[in-house]
Amino acid sequence: MENLISLVNKLQRACTALGDHGEGSTLPTLWDSLPVIAVVGGQSSGKSSVLESVVGKDFLPRGSGISQGAPWFCNYTELMVKENTQNSCTLRIKDSQILVTSLLIYSFVALPNCIILAISPANQDLATSDAIKISREVDPKGERTFGVLTKIDLMDKGTYAVDILEGRSYRLPHPWIGVVNRSQQDINKNVDMIAARLREREYFASTPQYKHLTDRMGSEHLAKILSKHLENVIKSRIPGLQSLITKTTAELETELHCLGKPIAADAGVRLLPVVYLRIGTRFYNLTICMHVFSYKSQDMHFMGKLYTIMEICRMFDGIYKEHLDGARPGGEKIYYIFDNQFPVALKRLQFEKHLSMENVKKLVTQADGYQPHLIAPEQGYRRLIESCLVSIRGPAEATIDAVHGILKELVHKSIKETHELKQFPTLRVEVSNAAFKSLDRMRDESKKNTLKLVDMECDYLTVDFFRKLPQDVEKGGNATHSIFDRYTDSYLKRIGTNVLAYVDMLFPVQTKQLSKLLDEDPEVMDRRANLAKRLELYRSAQAEIDAVEWAK
Numbered sequence: 001m002e003n004l005i006s007l008v009n010k011l012q013r014a015c016t017a018l019g020d021h022g023e024g025s026t027l028p029t030l031w032d033s034l035p036v037i038a039v040v041g042g043q044s045s046g047k048s049s050v051l052e053s054v055v056g057k058d059f060l061p062r063g064s065g066i067s068q069g070a071p072w073f074c075n076y077t078e079l080m081v082k083e084n085t086q087n088s089c090t091l092r093i094k095d096s097q098i099l100v101t102s103l104l105i106y107s108f109v110a111l112p113n114c115i116i117l118a119i120s121p122a123n124q125d126l127a128t129s130d131a132i133k134i135s136r137e138v139d140p141k142g143e144r145t146f147g148v149l150t151k152i153d154l155m156d157k158g159t160y161a162v163d164i165l166e167g168r169s170y171r172l173p174h175p176w177i178g179v180v181n182r183s184q185q186d187i188n189k190n191v192d193m194i195a196a197r198l199r200e201r202e203y204f205a206s207t208p209q210y211k212h213l214t215d216r217m218g219s220e221h222l223a224k225i226l227s228k229h230l231e232n233v234i235k236s237r238i239p240g241l242q243s244l245i246t247k248t249t250a251e252l253e254t255e256l257h258c259l260g261k262p263i264a265a266d267a268g269v270r271l272l273p274v275v276y277l278r279i280g281t282r283f284y285n286l287t288i289c290m291h292v293f294s295y296k297s298q299d300m301h302f303m304g305k306l307y308t309i310m311e312i313c314r315m316f317d318g319i320y321k322e323h324l325d326g327a328r329p330g331g332e333k334i335y336y337i338f339d340n341q342f343p344v345a346l347k348r349l350q351f352e353k354h355l356s357m358e359n360v361k362k363l364v365t366q367a368d369g370y371q372p373h374l375i376a377p378e379q380g381y382r383r384l385i386e387s388c389l390v391s392i393r394g395p396a397e398a399t400i401d402a403v404h405g406i407l408k409e410l411v412h413k414s415i416k417e418t419h420e421l422k423q424f425p426t427l428r429v430e431v432s433n434a435a436f437k438s439l440d441r442m443r444d445e446s447k448k449n450t451l452k453l454v455d456m457e458c459d460y461l462t463v464d465f466f467r468k469l470p471q472d473v474e475k476g477g478n479a480t481h482s483i484f485d486r487y488t489d490s491y492l493k494r495i496g497t498n499v500l501a502y503v504d505m506l507f508p509v510q511t512k513q514l515s516k517l518l519d520e521d522p523e524v525m526d527r528r529a530n531l532a533k534r535l536e537l538y539r540s541a542q543a544e545i546d547a548v549e550w551a552k
């Protein structure tokens, strides 16, 4: 029995790990593979009494008509798994009153994993036994049927059940087992199970007709036989389950591999995913990392403490990452800054005003100096573009500050949500100081690099854009303007329009591109998360089932 309990417990854990409760699983469910016992018999045949004496406990409600003569069903696995080593036991009964129709009863006992405990009272004709009738219909070979003969003590004087018990009256592959349960009088007198079993044993041993069968009779023997049978059935299913789990695990691994790593993991950044800020034509990443502690020591005790500290930091890390990844709230505010705040700030720059005719004229003439341009005001264009781009510095810096503010807020939140940190106030302060220090340092570096990027954008103009501009010559016009009409309104206006088009080309689309680039297909993301979770479950189920194998 102990073996069976530990075996079923392990399988139960495997089932629980897989979330396998018989529904919606891709595995032929483990529950389905585990045997279930149905105690079947006519009214008052002794079903409850047998069930209780097999378990060795009084647990069923008493009173006539409780089950209206229909079978009680007992999910043996549920019975076993809840039994701990102290022998406390919880049993879930599927009452026949719930299974109201005989159709349901048949569909239940017809299941190949259902073991039928066919209860027939010895004081009635076996030919009229309901249990044998049902068993014969759903299990014609009797392979799943255990014939149990009750009320042997109530047989007419001088009659004995030897022919049945020795399998001559009705042959079953599993030998018949006779039991003597407590009578109604015994129950009324509260005769306990131990005393009842003792008396049962004495009954068989002291009745000359049954003496030779004593070792094969009684409730205790029935419990043993049943346990052994269950153990064998369960074990016979294990190799199949194992190969199924191995196969499914391999399939999940392959599929996960095909999906690739999630963005954050690919970026390889421990604390924060990379935040891309597009300034000009390039992407710039604000990679913010944190190195909280670095200790060196040969001391094992110290190593233990260090391990604890690192574990707590890892938990903090995890929570912080969850905020950014979306598993916890907060990270989406960063996206809002790039998607909303930054473009709005750029719009406010109003390049059109900046490119007023006076300003264009001023910058173009200044750039020309004492040698007016001949074909196009090359230097003038460059100055105008530079003056526009330089004004982006302000919004870019403000964006970094805003992201920085959110990241700090998330550090605060994560610190609060890391329960383990509550226990160690000093560590808590250290972790938040280190995090803020890192964030400050990264903010400064990000600003420096972002501004450098703006400068780069000013220094190098996308030549293609100007090459594609419609040329006066190609239009059949005069490419060169007379020195006198060079600064006319229409000419200056065209320069302003070209510069604006160039600057617009750099910015309006940026956040869309950003979103597109970072926007992994949500279905793929969901699928990946789902697969990873299932894979983890299958691995723990595998470990549980391996342990069963090992314990064989």
Ligand SMILES: Nc1nc2c(ncn2[C@@H]2O[C@H](COP(=O)(O)OP(=O)(O)OP(=O)(O)O)[C@@H](O)[C@H]2O)c(=O)[nH]1
Residues within 6 Å of the ligand: 041, 042, 043, 044, 045, 046, 047, 048, 049, 050, 063, 064, 065, 066, 067, 068, 069, 070, 150, 151, 152, 153, 154, 179, 180, 181, 182, 183, 184, 185, 187
């Ligand atoms: N003397 C004696 N009485 C028994 C034996 N088995 C059962 N009884 C008595 O028979 C009566 C019916 O037994 P139960 O175990 O309740 O039978 P059941 O099949 O569960 O009954 P229902 O649920 O009402 O169909 C009870 O009073 C039991 O004490 C037995 O082997 N010997």
